[in-house]
Amino acid sequence: MRPRTRLPRALQGQVFHVQSGAARGVSDKRMRGRDLQRPFRGVRVDGPLDTLRDRCAALSKVLGPQHFFSHVTAAELWRMPLPTRSGDLHVTAVGGRGKIRRPGVVGWERVDGEMPTFELAGVPVLGPADVWCQLSTQLSREWLVAVGDFLISGERTDLGRRPPLCTAEQLAEAVGRHGTRRGSKALRWALGMLRHPVxxxxxxxxxxxxxxxxxxxxxxxxxxxxxxxxxxxxxxxxxxxxxxxxxxxxxxxxxxxxxxxxxxxxxxxxxxxxxxxxxxxxxxxxxxxxxxxxxxxxxxxx
Known part of the structure; x- marks a missing residue:
């Protein structure tokens, strides 16, 4: 059996788009090699794909500038405590264009309104205060308080407490941006029940x-x-x-x-x-x- 052709050094151990591989001289046959993972159409991974961050990094290769990770996926990336974990990746498109439709991905869209995003672990992620508002449609109002307490308290570790991800005032501003959308009643209730440090x-x-x-x-x-x-x-x-x-x-x-x-x-x-x-x-x-x-x-x- 002939040994596999080595990938270019720039692609070894990396997540890459097939177009990037082709531009570096990687053949179609090589990109179909069993040693490369194919989590999404058009994406190849040379290495493990074990964590949520790995999967998000892979999907980000086929996202446009209007896309960012949101909802429970963003909550996990921000290390928010959740009662359960989601297997699918949640991605929002802003501006009413490019709602993503792929296996293993839940696509959302937001036509209007400000949606502040951050780069976290190399991928675009919705800000924690707005993620909290999105969770109002996926969590009980009690768990919404628990997550909110975490956000304004900061994560407790053996080495002390990490800085809070946001303030109560920032959560209130995000609730204002959320407006009267679904979950607004639960958000207003939860906002009044937040306490810190917890x-x-x-x-x-x-x-x-x-x-x-x-x-x-x-x-x-x-x-x-x-x-x-x-x-x-x-x-x-x-x-x-x-x-x-x-x-x-x-x-x-x-x-x-x-x-x-x-x-x-x-x-x-x-x-x-x-x-x-x-x-x-x-x-x-x-x-x-x-x-x-x-x-x-x-x-x-x-």
Whole structure:
């Protein structure tokens, strides 16, 4: 068997359009080689195509200047927390021209209105505030709040909190641009429920469940002076000296995180606070059992 012809150095390990390959002397037969992936018509990939960013980079080779990634695809590129992931790529065309129609791609179009875009990981992406507005047709209003809290809080990492992707004012401006389109009612409701800083979407969902259950709204990241510097509870009622801590899977699988949590809970309790640890099961059925428990504690403090 004859060895495959090597690609030109400029194309090795790259995503490229077939026209670019032809211009560099790559034959049609070579571009049909099994070692090259063909995720979209007219596109070849010399290398893995494992991540969303890889797929977006491949599709971008056949997009026009009027196209950009939007909706849940843009949300994932911005690292927004979502309840589920979409397998298809979402692309919007502005100006009422060039709505994309390809397998594995959901095409949208926007005839009028400002749509600020950014280059992110080398591809055009709608700005985070406007992506949030688009999500109003794809998420529940509670999850819309959770994503909004993330946007104005910044992602929490082991090294600290990243800068917020946008401000509450920028989200309000985007809601204004969205106008009366579908999802506008949910957006206006969610805008009034945003809080910061919030560390996880489950904290947002827990806060909303407590409010929906008739409890007073708890403080987010309640600040407590402990024997070992200031600590923060996820949610809390200062007057009742009650803190509610949401424990996600990362608290269970990371030994370092588990030990940190133990120390933090002990410090909070030594400072005179009662700490309730909450998991995913506590949010089922509208968190009724948890709400009843918190209501009893708050009533006993009156």
């Amino acid at each position: 560390d996880s979407p489950r904290e947002s969902l827990l806060r909303l469940a407590l409010i929906a259950g008739g409890l007073p709204e708890p403080e987010v990241q309640l600040e407590v002076e402990t024997a070992a510097r200031v600590r923060h509870g996820d949610l809390g009622y200062r007057d009742a000296k009650l803190i509610i801590e949401y424990q996600g899977d990362e608290h269970r699988v990371s030994r370092a995180r588990w030990l940190q949590d133990l120390t933090r809970v002990q410090l909070l309790e030594d400072a005179g606070y009662r700490v309730i640890l909450v998991g995913a099961d506590d949010l089922r059925d509208g968190a009724r059992a948890l709400i009843a428990r918190i209501r009893r504690i708050l009533a006993s403090d009156d």
